[in-house]
Amino acid sequence: MxxxxxxxxxxxxxxxxxSPHIESNQIRVxxxxxxxxxxxxxxxxxxxxxxAIEDYMTIPYMDGNFDLPIKYGYALSGILNTGxxxxxxxxxxxxxxxxxxxxxxxxxxxxxxxxxLISNMETVINAIWDSDLNQDHTIVISGFGNIGSLLAxxxxxxxxxxxxxxxxxxxxxxxxxxxxxxLFSETSGFDIAFNTAANENALQFxxxxxxxxxxxxxxxWHGNSKTIxxxxxxxxxxxxxxxxxxxxxxxxxxxxxxxxxxxxVLAVDILKNNIFDQLITTIIPFxxxxxxxxxxxxxxxxxxxxxxxxx
Numbered sequence: 001m002x003x004x005x006x007x008x009x010x011x012x013x014x015x016x017x018x019s020p021h022i023e024s025n026q027i028r029v030x031x032x033x034x035x036x037x038x039x040x041x042x043x044x045x046x047x048x049x050x051x052a053i054e055d056y057m058t059i060p061y062m063d064g065n066f067d068l069p070i071k072y073g074y075a076l077s078g079i080l081n082t083g084x085x086x087x088x089x090x091x092x093x094x095x096x097x098x099x100x101x102x103x104x105x106x107x108x109x110x111x112x113x114x115x116x117l118i119s120n121m122e123t124v125i126n127a128i129w130d131s132d133l134n135q136d137h138t139i140v141i142s143g144f145g146n147i148g149s150l151l152a153x154x155x156x157x158x159x160x161x162x163x164x165x166x167x168x169x170x171x172x173x174x175x176x177x178x179x180x181x182x183l184f185s186e187t188s189g190f191d192i193a194f195n196t197a198a199n200e201n202a203l204q205f206x207x208x209x210x211x212x213x214x215x216x217x218x219x220x221w222h223g224n225s226k227t228i229x230x231x232x233x234x235x236x237x238x239x240x241x242x243x244x245x246x247x248x249x250x251x252x253x254x255x256x257x258x259x260x261x262x263x264x265v266l267a268v269d270i271l272k273n274n275i276f277d278q279l280i281t282t283i284i285p286f287x288x289x290x291x292x293x294x295x296x297x298x299x300x301x302x303x304x305x306x307x308x309x310x311x
Contacts (some may be wrong), residue, residue, distance in 0.1 A: 005092035005289055007045055008069040012293035020097055029096040034076035035116035036307040039198050042296055044072055048223040060089045077115035087115050094311045107268050114271055121267035123247040124151045129254050130245040131192050131217050138190045139163040142206055143197030144172045147219055149279045149305045158270050171303040200227045207235045215241045282307040
């Protein structure tokens with residue numbers, strides 16, 4: 001029997017299904033941890049996926065559709081019957097029957113709870129590539145959640161580059177400071193801003209406070225939300241660059257050097273640092289996942305940075 005997490009229009013629930021026959025080109029993965037992509041999954045719960053990009057937002061092994069119900073998720077870690085660890089793109093599910101080509105094995109040195117972070121680390125890597133930053137740039141990160149905290153820690157501990165944090169949530173502010181980050185004050189501008197907040201006010205703040213020819217890298221997915229920005233002021237005066245960054249494509253400037261496998265290997269190398277375990281603040285047992293997502297529906301998300309489901 002296989003158990004999967006499903007989102008319906010009214011609730012989230014775990015549904016059992018008979019385990020299918022395994023074909024010769026398939027393999028069974030015993031799930032250990034899956035990562036909740038809170039921003040994306042919240043938009044899906046609320047049916048805020050634009051029709052025009054539904055195909056683009058379809059993930060491997062998804063079932064149902066964006067009108068709900070849907071079996072969705074992001075990335076998980078698991079074990080093969082050989083004992084090998086794997087990374088896999090798959091909805092939240094306790095056992096997975098997948099094509100052998102879907103699994104990524106070059107992650108044996110990582111603990112199982114850190115392996116699901118590989119996918120969001122690829123997002124971070126893309127954003128860093130898109131920014132073309134260097135040691136001389138002043139950098140801010142707007143939003144200290146899953147992506148923002150991963151980005152800040154990566155810049156600090158892998159690239160030895162400082163950044164300041166913009167955050168309105170008091171718990172996340174304290175967490176950023178505990179991890180050694182300085183909060184941004186409005187007394188100075190910045191050269192590069194990474195917006196991870198999926199919020200037009202946060203994006204506007206980045207635009208309004210960027211230095212001349214500064215770059216705003218927007219890592220957020222806004223879904224169906226209409227974003228209204230004032231581009232007649234600092235954006236115009238300071239010749240700013242507003243760049244959309246997302247993980248599904250490698251930047252053109254990096255495609256000769258990197259393919260998707262090599263980018264994943266780089267993500268694994270960065271994640272070997274034990275500091276990233278401090279960002280995993282919330283681990284939810286699989287049986288408790290419906291209660292968590294039903295709280296998300298009611299805008300009662302518990303404070304945290306990275307949320308994992310444990311099987």
